[in-house]
Amino acid sequence: MSISKIAKALNVSKSSVSLVINGKAKQSRISEEMEKKILDYVKEIGFKPNSIAQSLATGKTNTIGLIVENIGDSFFGPIALKIESSLREKGYHVLYSSTNGVDKLGEGIINSMMERRIAALIIAPTMDMNKAIKKLIHSQIPLVIFDRRAQEISTAYVGTNNYEASAVAVKHLFAQGYKNIGMITSDSSQSQMLERKQAYINEVNQQNLKPLLLEIPYRLNVPEREELIGQFINENDLDAIYFSTNYLCISGYKVLSRYDIVHQFGIVSFDDHEVFELVKPTVTCVRQPIIEIAERIVESVLKQINGESDWLRDDIIPSVLVVRNSTQGPNK
Amino acid sequence: MSISKIAKALNVSKSSVSLVINGKAKQSRISEEMEKKILDYVKEIGFKPNSIAQSLATGKTNTIGLIVENIGDSFFGPIALKIESSLREKGYHVLYSSTNGVDKLGEGIINSMMERRIAALIIAPTMDMNKAIKKLIHSQIPLVIFDRRAQEISTAYVGTNNYEASAVAVKHLFAQGYKNIGMITSDSSQSQMLERKQAYINEVNQQNLKPLLLEIPYRLNVPEREELIGQFINENDLDAIYFSTNYLCISGYKVLSRYDIVHQFGIVSFDDHEVFELVKPTVTCVRQPIIEIAERIVESVLKQINGESDWLRDDIIPSVLVVRNSTQGPNK
DNA sequence: TTCCTTTGCTAACTCGGTTTAATAGATAAC
DNA sequence: GTTATCTATTAAACCGAGTTAGCAAAGGAA
Structure with a gap:
């Protein structure tokens, strides 16, 4: 199913269907009658617009890239969990990649994500990523670096003290x-x-x-x-x-x-x-504070995407010492 | 940059540029001269085709969805790591989502991934996913279920004994x-x-x-x-x-x-x-055997995507008992 | 009646690619 | 010299949406 087929089926124009579906009926002076007709039909057949076509037309994707060292480890895993669930609530999908200790993969991963026209990028950078990250900044894409910094590069950064x-x-x-x-x-x-x-x-x-x-x-x-x-x-x-x-x-x-x-x-x-x-x-x-780090990352990403300028260049969230103290102490 | 702009810059047609970029020069009888001209220019300006437009045109994405309970846990995390790195080698990206114990999220996640026109779906299903999965089968999308089965549904399945x-x-x-x-x-x-x-x-x-x-x-x-x-x-x-x-x-x-x-x-x-x-x-x-499970999942996904029909409906990979035996045994 | 607004809708262009039928020019065959 | 075949290239349609200028009909004012 597509917008054009719906238009044909209802004997109206593509434009009307598109406008109604996007909630622009009022502002485009579409009659309530027409609006109802289209919405009813859309609901009836369970139509969902092709988001790839939407992305192409609008130049926007709702996909965000996440690049970490190892999504399977006990630090990045829970962060990835929280980032994804928070972003999902806001209508975004998350694409992930693990560099897995192979620094050289970094640049290739960044490039291939960029080709997918992701809306933003969240990176725990490897050492080899500097050139690629500089390009990213040049490309204006919303970007959050976390855990470790990219050398000599100023971006939104979330990390601990x-x-x-x-x-x-x-x-x-x-x-x-x-x-x-x-x-x-x-x-x-x-x-x-x-x-x-x-x-x-x-x-x-x-x-x-x-x-x-x-x-x-x-x-x-x-x-x-x-x-x-x-x-x-x-x-x-x-x-x-x-x-x-x-x-x-x-x-x-x-x-x-x-x-x-x-x-x-x-x-x-x-x-x-x-x-x-x-x-x-x-x-x-x-x-x-893993959860909080993830939350701040998401916050910064969303602010940047929405063009708000009050995101932090340096969001430092303090760690706490968890004293378990079960050793017997030094015996010397 | 786009294919059309390249065409204008070189004073040739869009078609030629597209064909050359896709390596179809020979089979479309494009002269080597033309081929070289285009390739040189493409390399010079570092052009990469917009993969969203490609997806729209071809109807194919190189994105695969992965839905698990919790990407941050010690079972799904390492599996996600291996799946992503294997699929990346084959040119695919992975979109992940965690249901995080909330069964009801499952169907919504599946639907939103389908709207993104993913090429295949890998799922460790929750209890609420049955209807959605039946729809998936109907939709013909390459699908691999793993870890636990979907009730009364026959799909490619990878799991242990x-x-x-x-x-x-x-x-x-x-x-x-x-x-x-x-x-x-x-x-x-x-x-x-x-x-x-x-x-x-x-x-x-x-x-x-x-x-x-x-x-x-x-x-x-x-x-x-x-x-x-x-x-x-x-x-x-x-x-x-x-x-x-x-x-x-x-x-x-x-x-x-x-x-x-x-x-x-x-x-x-x-x-x-x-x-x-x-x-x-x-x-x-x-x-x-986590690594092997991930490998088999990837294998099945790729076979289904490539239209090979010899993927397994039931790929059972045996677990091993790791006897650590450091307890002193029962004292009764 | 004429002119001006407003309302309701749509044709046509765009996004950036892929694909195929068609065309023009060069060669070969008869 | 005419026709057939090849070679190299491209125009045009298409994928499925979003966007906007503009048109026709209706309503209102003079």
Whole structure:
């Protein structure tokens, strides 16, 4: 079914049908009689306009792109859930893609989404995306960057206070009496990781201690990762570790459990995880307000789409330290 | 930029440009000279055809819809990841939606995706989707149902052997010496849940014992759920529980830990989870081959889109019992 | 009656592509 | 020299909508 066929069936013009369907009957001086005739028929046959044709004619789509690292993980998954349900309520569809750790995919994904003429783009950028994102800004498409920043590019950004929250986390370990606090992070140079690392370094330096860092390549598999962590723990006389993200903490926890020193060890992770409440000892963490981050992203996207100019360039939503504190504390 | 503008700029016809861009130069007897001229220009200005216009003209989209219960959970998330990356390689985009436990959303989501003229639909159906799915079949759209079946409807289906795998799980508990094995499941009447439950009931009956079932409403929040589980454990003299899904098992595990009887308890969960390897005692589970399920879904979708008729109506991929066995066994 | 408004509706163009029948010019065949 | 065949190209129709200028009929004012 199409608007033209309806027009023929009712012996009226396409224009009338289109105007009525779009609720422009009044303003286009369509008689109530005509309006009723068309609406009744449309309802009767259950007609829905072809949204592809609509998009072509209006130049607008109701599709929004979402690009994250891994939609299957415990951070991006719930964010994607909330973003989609909020946008659906507003009549939008969400197209997603995961870069899955392969930085080079980023630009291609952005381009192919742009060809689909999406209405807006939400991105947790990889390192290789900078050129592509600059082009996006040039193209004027509504854009929200989140979680980590795109280098030297000013866009709407939603994220947490990585530096401050990390500083609080490290301070917490010191306050508990731990002295030799190491940090395990990924080797990524994404902004959020750098901020977390810098906070650790600065806090440790303030205590006149020297930072002990292990940076693990993203593409290592789990056993390789655990091997590295094991070495790191053995080679340094640590009593606590600050993990820059939860999947690293889980690996680290496994290793520590193996050595059976986990009960004295200080452990704090950035990002919460179901596991942390269930294991013994439980794990203290920096929890990002996932729902709120998703809400702010959606808010910014919608504002930009609707041409409102009061969206924030920098929407920083503070994380909270969730103290679980079930370890026995340092024994030195 | 558009094909027409390119045509004007080069002083040739739209048709020539379109044919060349689509690689139909040879078969349409376009001269190599003309072909080169057009291709060079297209590359120079970095032109990409508007895929919305293409869709309208061809009646085909390269967008595939994915409808699951919750894209943020540990089962659907990784499946969504794999589905999207596989389909992207084949030139498709994926539109997702989560019903999020609200059965009534299902039909609306399906309809709005259909309006977008998606090329195919992948659904883990809710209970309310039956009418809508019947319509889909009528509409001839390539369709794959997975995880749970749509009632009385024959479509391409990908899933695991819920009944057999559950039977193995319950047998495993009996083999370990447990006698009073309860089952905790959701109150959902989705097919996969019913199969898991039925297997449990039959296995218990075979031992001349009576089934002890707790069915928890999906919409309960975590504390309410734990409350119910606590009662269930107290009121029945259980020594083991079979959980129909991992999120229920996590709740149950928490409760059992609280009562400190977790080390003697027999616990098996359907679906694996990161937690299960990390907690002590570790948790034995029935693990669905997630990657393979996603691959088979994609395979079926592509076959249907390409008009190949050898896709399977019933693609059952067996689960494996992952025995972690760290409990001490029953003490009775 | 004539002229001006208002009302109700629609023809025709547009969006950016795909597809096919038709055409003109060059070659080949007779 | 005439006709048939090929080659290279394009005009025109189409997909399914949205948009707007303009027309005819009716009503009102002079």
